[in-house]
Amino acid sequence: MSDESVVSSKVCPQVRSRTASARRQRGLSLVSLIFVGLIVVVLLAIGAKSVPALTEYFAIERAVQKVANEGQTVRDIRAAFNRYAMIDDIKSIHGDDLDITKDADRVVVSYAYSYSLPITDNVRIVIDFSGSNRDHPGHVAQP
Numbered sequence: 001m002s003d004e005s006v007v008s009s010k011v012c013p014q015v016r017s018r019t020a021s022a023r024r025q026r027g028l029s030l031v032s033l034i035f036v037g038l039i040v041v042v043l044l045a046i047g048a049k050s051v052p053a054l055t056e057y058f059a060i061e062r063a064v065q066k067v068a069n070e071g072q073t074v075r076d077i078r079a080a081f082n083r084y085a086m087i088d089d090i091k092s093i094h095g096d097d098l099d100i101t102k103d104a105d106r107v108v109v110s111y112a113y114s115y116s117l118p119i120t121d122n123v124r125i126v127i128d129f130s131g132s133n134r135d136h137p138g139h140v141a142q143p
Helices: 003-025 030-070 074-088
Strands: 099-103 106-118 124-132
Touching (some): 030 106, 030 124, 074 099, 074 106
Antiparallel strands (some): 099 106, 106 124
16 A cells, blocks of 8 residues: 555545534524524514604604793693694603603703503513603704
């Protein structure tokens, strides 16, 4: 036997075992791919269901910033918020739910509410929202 055939017979099994092992360990298996895919789909579904809650929260935040500068009395501020709520289709909170106080010479309008996202029949995610125009002291609402 030549030296070349002896070397190749010794190297060949090691090379073969490394390539077979590398082939087995590359990528995800079908079961793990399905599992990861299901997790991604569930997270995307929850994210898609939370979009209306966030949209409504931002609409409430804009309305509170605007009404704090518009009205002088509590009744005026609540009526102005109800008008904005009608325009922006805000259903989670009404003008009566606002907490209106006076801090020095500035009107502070605060709110807090919960939004429930149904996931399945008996599973829900509850998001608590709160805020006030005090949260944005330098922000002046544009007409």
